Amino acid sequence: MSALQKERRVAKDINLVYDLSEKPNLSQLKAHQDRAVVAKLKADLVLPNDKILTVDIDFDSTSGYHDNAIMVMDDFGVEIIATAFEVKYGKEHAKKVRKAWANKQHDSDPRKPTYLLVQKPESVEKIPKIYASCGQERHPPKEAPASIT
Template sequence: MSHLDEKLQIAEDINLTFDLTAKPNTSDLKAHEDRAVIANLRADLVLPNNKILTVDIDFNATSGYHNTTMMIMDDFGVEMLAAGFETKYGKEYADKIRQTWANKELPSDPRKPTYLLVQKPINENKMPSVFAVCGRKDHINTSPLAIV
């Protein structure tokens, strides 16, 4: 932690560290007038073999995560997302979300998805895209497929 880092505990089990070093915005993203916009998240994932996999999630306009509105990381979140989809779009789509979360994409994959990303639709007449991420063996040159 440098002298420009600031820590904040927002709940007993949620700690944030802010790096207050000034950096230029090299992304294509623009902040809202009254709200910041997430450009990048770095996550250390604890794998089933107890090793750590570090993932940088880039929300820049040219990345596959552009327009991401939600990141779902556990069974409760998946059920909340599925309930919302069921109410708004129907049981078929909600069940597809539940099924994707509960299963490996391919039987040879080392694990089930680690998280789901929900992308807001570009057109209000379309459905959001939902991506199951980080359950595959090969992370190189593989884009997650939209499950809905």
């Protein structure tokens, strides 16, 4: 670890490494007055064949992930989101969330999704878009995924 990196253990299985070197903000994203916003995440995914796939998730793009509010990565998170959708938007939308997590997006996909991304809705009358991602064989896919809701 370099002098410009700091490490912080949040929990026994969550370790953050901060790169404290200053960089200009070249994104179109703006921080809130009292809170930072996530512009990009880098994830190392452990695939079923025990290989690692590194994915950069860029939230300042037209990739379909803009305005992301929630990233769900396991069964517990999916159940929490599905329950919230059931209460707020109805059983049919909760069923879509559970189905998207439990199944491959396409029959030819090698895996079920690795994560779901939930976007904040465009207005209070609309339902948030949810993207099931990273179960396809082609990385990156040629087109942004379609929302499951």
